[in-house]
Amino acid sequence: MSGLIFLSFFDLEKLWNPSRKEKVSEYAKKETNNGVSKPVILFDGVCNLCNGWVKFILKREKNQQYLFASLQSETANKLLVNKNIPQNLSSIILIENNTIYHKSDAVLRICRNLNSPWHLGSFFGVIPKILRDFIYDIIAANRYRWFGKQQKCELPQTDQKMRFLEL
Incomplete structure (x- = not known):
């Protein structure tokens, strides 16, 4: 699991300048406002490891099914309001079919x-959740130290901008 994340870390792109806010694509608004099919991945937008994982997903996912938002964004706050999920930025969150998944x-x-x-990485699900989440928590607690932290969120590639809910 962490090996997959580590492999995605080495794809560098330009950083996004937060003073240059761009309008959220109508496609992304439609998908989230109507509560329709597309799952949403919430990630730590300043974490190099987390950004690497998002790039890894974008290159390898089937059918461009995921939408993305930074955990620091207003969109994430709106999606997580009243969901009993601590917003401490220490876990990736997947919202799929009105179900929230976090950590491992x-x-x-x-x-x-x-x-x-x-x-095939999904087969790590045979490992007990308590052990998977323990390993996840160790990586999450050390992610800035091991992989670094950015001052700004990264700018997605032009063809991927519509997949990000808040830029």
Whole structure:
């Protein structure tokens, strides 16, 4: 699981300048406002490891099914309001079919929808959740120290901008 995340870390892109706010695409608004089919992945927007994981997903997912938002965004706050999820930015969150997955459950659920051979990462689900989440928590607690932290959120590539809910 962490190996998949680590592999995605080495794809560098330009940083996004937050003073240059761009309008959220109508496509993304429609998908989230209507509560329709597209699952949403919430991630720590300043974490290098988390940004690497998002890039990894974008390159390997089936059918461009995920939408993305930074946990620091207003969109994430709106999606998580009244959901009993602590907003301490220490976990990736997947919202799929009105169900919220976090920590290792979110990672495994995302792996199920990646192209071969990466979908095999979902087989780590045979490991007890308490152990998976323990390992996840160790990585999450050290992610800034091991992989670094950015001052600004990254700018997605032009063809991927419509997949991000708040830029």
